[in-house]
Amino acid sequence: MNPNPNPLLNIPMRHEDAATRLNVGKTIVSTILCKALQRRLPEHAVHYLKPVSTGPSVEEDNRHIATFAKGVHARRLFQFSEPVSPHIAARSSKEDVSDKNILDCVHQELSGYAQSEDGVVIVETAGGVLSPAPSGSLQADLYRPLRLPVLLVGDHRLGGIGTSISAFESLHIRGYDVQSIMMFENSVYDNATYLREYFLDRGISTYTVPPPPRPATSIARDQEAMAGYYERTSRMEHVADFIERFSAKHDARIKNLGSMADRADQSIWHPFTQHQDRPKDSIITIDSAHGDFFQTYGTEESVGSTLSSTNESSISSDTTSLLKPAFDGSASWWTQGLGHGNPQLALAAAHASGRYGHVMFAGAVHEPALNLAETLLQHVDNPRLKKVFYTDNGSTGMEVAVKMALRAACVRYGWSSEDEVQILGLKGSYHGDTIGTMDCSEPSTYNKKVEWYRGRGHWFDFPQVKMRRGVWVVEPPEGMEAEFGPARTFESLDEVFQLEQRDIATYEAYITRELERLTKEEGRRFGALVMEPVILGAGGMLFADPLFQHTLARIVRSSSHLFSHSTSTPSSSNPSSATTDWAGLPLIHDEVFTGLYRLGRFTSSSFLRTHPDISVHAKLLTGGLVPLCVTLASQSIFDAFLSGAKSDALLHGHSYTAHAVGCTVAETSLHQMSSMEARGAWDAFKASWRPDHHNSSPPTPSRPNAAPAQPTPRSGTAPTWSMWSRPFATALSHHPRVDSVTALGSVLAISLRDPAGAAGYSSTAANALRDSLLAASDGWAMHSRVLGNVLYLMASQTSSVETVRAVEARVLAAL
């Protein structure tokens, strides 16, 4: 499996044809360069690779290089004789013309050159930069995983300035580095003069060569004339200069890559990092990223030697692969949904930049912010949520959520801002790094040394869902069997989520007892219930029993009498459950990590069959491109801020609130993800989780104390599934080094046994596995993150089955 065939970077060059027809002279420019390279590097092999070619002149073109640049190793991989776009020509072909196969072939070819000898290769594409490939993909998209440095062949003809710049832009927005422009001289239109200046401003050099001689009267004379032409042009000083500079840029790039970790160590203060004794080479240099993979600069031994050999400015010689794809196993800190370098998102970001830039949002509205708000309110499928408040990240969105809830509670219960009001939550929760959201979690490694941290709340212990030796269990925290009952096993993960089938009485009794103790005995005031639905991420990928979370919300909502601290409940404080007014305490769902398809559904609240009064969404909101967060609130929360006084308003708002780029990208992402859901894009993943014979027995009748079916969000009854296969999870769970496993949606968490007996964030049990996954050296590595003894993996919503299965095989092998 080669999930992301990837480059060697040994000075490949790539030609692009900026114009409509072949006569901008791509092959002629290639021939000139081949000859010039041969002259410049007499001891090196010069390769010419044309992955796809069409037209009757295919054979002739083949001979062209052979005739005029003798000794160049010319290869064509896919040839079609019809003089039409490859996507049409390929229709009648029996070859495998999928993007994957073409890319694999090109990669194999390039790897061959790199391994067999010192050399240089020119890769010439077919048609223009966005001409369709045989599969119908745009060429620039097809070759993007290679991200070869680009020489763009400019158009010397009338109108060629515009088409050359447009071609540059199409490459640039796909993340290519266009290093130079080369084009024919033309004294009438003189496009080169304009383009030279235009591109110089962008750090790109433009070169011209004389146009080839006009066709002569006989083939022999023509050949002679062309031979003379190539002889002259390939010796021209500025052609040599081009090669020098292209090569120097390449060397500079490699040198730069080699220096980046050191320089980062100098100038960057990394997040969540103890810098003392951190080895510099632990800093991963990411050159680019595509799909599920980083393109990382190697830190192995081989690289040192390569670096020194490329230190001189020459087109040459390094046969070592400098860049290595690494699977982005943390989905870049849980953000990635639509893959790195997604061209649709890049274009959406650029359009919003071009249309608005950023426009102030106080007292204003623009289309991207409005459309996104409406889309979200519609898709969360929660009749309570009516208003959208924008911020920049999960932490600020949670600050807003807490401000909203506390105000609503204080207004209803008549407390002042001087009163000490706290929140209810779960142990191991994490809501962000700003001090207000830190205060929403119990003291832990994350916050206990932060000077202004003052945990303000009570946090419940809770039973967790785990797979042990192939069996799903719900386990109480250690030593809490008395409160939660003993561990229970389930025949499937679905069964865990069939809340109405399960016994709710134990949890009800425990929670009620606790709430009475906290409020009546201890006299504490609470203003919100705050939970991460289903999976508590930063706390260690803790998979909470959904029934416990459901029950906690339910009991809190029916306990206004406990929270109001008065004997008679105010008339407005206990609305009927049919309304969308909040009751007991405002319920905040922190879906920053779990929402928007991370767990396979639009909301993670749907798993709990609970409609929160406030919910917060971030990471996947923009598909993994730029920061943006939304806090959704119910009308009754909103109403708590209404008054005649400005000072009663929610006086919160960041400068880039509802920035057009983020909102546009988010709308594009959500549309793409919900389309994927609608068209069954994840069916292949779901297959491995389909109910098997265990589940074919008829559902057991509801127990007397089962959770009520109301309210049941739309997707609440859909079966649970994960992109990580059930056989994989099962195999892991049987492994002797593994304590337990959880898998849901795109998330997999492997809890490792700590031989030293440590647990949680302070354990280092998972580090060895992480390191061995990263060190793998056969073509691609795996980058992953650990949380103490837990190694987790996260796919993107666009990860292919093939990629995920390959990663699974790696993990099993590494264990």
Added chain:
Amino acid sequence: MNPNPNPLLNIPMRHEDAATRLNVGKTIVSTILCKALQRRLPEHAVHYLKPVSTGPSVEEDNRHIATFAKGVHARRLFQFSEPVSPHIAARSSKEDVSDKNILDCVHQELSGYAQSEDGVVIVETAGGVLSPAPSGSLQADLYRPLRLPVLLVGDHRLGGIGTSISAFESLHIRGYDVQSIMMFENSVYDNATYLREYFLDRGISTYTVPPPPRPATSIARDQEAMAGYYERTSRMEHVADFIERFSAKHDARIKNLGSMADRADQSIWHPFTQHQDRPKDSIITIDSAHGDFFQTYGTEESVGSTLSSTNESSISSDTTSLLKPAFDGSASWWTQGLGHGNPQLALAAAHASGRYGHVMFAGAVHEPALNLAETLLQHVDNPRLKKVFYTDNGSTGMEVAVKMALRAACVRYGWSSEDEVQILGLKGSYHGDTIGTMDCSEPSTYNKKVEWYRGRGHWFDFPQVKMRRGVWVVEPPEGMEAEFGPARTFESLDEVFQLEQRDIATYEAYITRELERLTKEEGRRFGALVMEPVILGAGGMLFADPLFQHTLARIVRSSSHLFSHSTSTPSSSNPSSATTDWAGLPLIHDEVFTGLYRLGRFTSSSFLRTHPDISVHAKLLTGGLVPLCVTLASQSIFDAFLSGAKSDALLHGHSYTAHAVGCTVAETSLHQMSSMEARGAWDAFKASWRPDHHNSSPPTPSRPNAAPAQPTPRSGTAPTWSMWSRPFATALSHHPRVDSVTALGSVLAISLRDPAGAAGYSSTAANALRDSLLAASDGWAMHSRVLGNVLYLMASQTSSVETVRAVEARVLAAL
């Protein structure tokens, strides 16, 4: 003055030629459409406008429309007979071919059509979408302020798929709405089939028309053949369908614009807004933005009638200007530096999206983040600052700054995180909306009702700089003459900033006294001095006496003995002033608003001649496009987090930390702004602030107690200036409604007298001025924001002198 000629939007259409040469058939398509429109709308005038044309066929083309679409009103504005790109053809022209003049002419022409009759206009551009205009600008950039809906003429020839898509992308990233594609049929290449599907996915319809007949043997026959061709094609059903849909889209757009304020009122919870009794029509609908101007949807009476008349789906008739440019007077909440819709920033954002998307930053590095960090550390010109920590906005960046400072102080002074440690600051300061940063400000309207707010600090009163009746004064706060001395006048703003010439003794004595009281008498512990240098933004654009801020930092730095709470100062706590170690307390400069050229210099710290230990930069960092923030810290601050324990690290980091899009855009912006500084782009603004005869006297010798010249950042002695002219500021300061004025860099603040005697945030004195500026109806309006009795205006760093002066004239007229 028409700073931003702007469209009427009465169904203008615009043709773009996707390909190299004229023969994709733009004029032919135009002719077909003109005829079809005439047929469809017999009672309406059909206009054809070609702003720029070149080539020997100019005359012929003129006749073409006249011959084949009789009755169409065809206009050409700028004609050049050379058959080359307009930028070459225009060289020999004596006409004014500046972008401004061409745009003004087009706007005038379109306005004329709109005012005189019901009608529809087709605007046909010259060459391809990115062909150079006469001035050398790219055409798509030239016409961008009009942002007319686009019909792209696709290329039917070999290679035309790629060039058509590239042309679309070049338009799309500039913020255009490409509504449809129209192109000739071609059965060989069949580009239309591919493009139809491709664009359908993007919500864009593709139409084909038969190619025109081949040239006939005589002119007469040719004419006849063409006439027949136009007769046939203009009657084709799908041409009618195109017109129908184009028109329907236009109507839908207007309807959408009309509904947005209402819908926003439904679904959006606006920042910093009291929603009770808010009139819906106070919500401004922003359709797009360009340069310094929003394009807003009108809310005046005229609009209502227009809306109803365009309610039916027809190409027709509304003669009212629907969109109105409004000067973005708050620089979109203080963010804008390089103008809305800046194509360089759009392209930079797209490139980073295409190259990386977002890649996780923990333990990793990528080029944009590293380059930006190095650029910042170099440009802040502060030998203390060595490390860059990334967050998403000013508030989170300030949370990080406070965490850094408190830790450093606690480590040095041996306090635990249980100890109550506070900060020192200034009254009226504002550092963000998250609870931790709110706690850094004294109780105020902004925070006092936030349930978890607990102001943790002491905030000094301070003297302010103001212009009153043309004279710069430094005034003590009311009733504090005893502490600060009486108000002092200065001959120029420069003189205020000549700190070494001024008397420092009074401030020194006061500050020392206060610090002793706070620490010795009250026994309070402090962990940081936090200041916004020079201008305290949200607090009401308070212009602090730079000498006071300078002195406060200086005294705090020499007062370790007060802060350490021990009789003997620890050996490490009072390093020599020559080192870059912090002393006394870590000094945080919150430059979120004032930094990065907002006040005319890279840092606002340079005005104070003080090197902070920590500085925070945000708003202008990305030139005004996306959220990003940096917290810069000294080595000694960084070192306070080093230990063998992970839990001692700065455990802070948002998901999108150092996102590649933000870092790339920021690097591009900073480069552009510092290039502007280097090439004297602001010289015309500076001219009005040059020292006049008052300042020609030789500098007076330093006084004995003057502030020491060390350390003096590079730009510390540059004269002060503002984009707002001195005559304007002076005139304002003499106005009876004005209490005082301040101007520095791109910021102007007008403090209005409140007839009711209210002051500060609770005053509404500035609202009337704001409203009258917004209501102005001769072509453009002014959008501005108030802070209580202060109306402020903020230019972008790219605002033109002409625009700023026009705004000044408006303000004087409105007063």
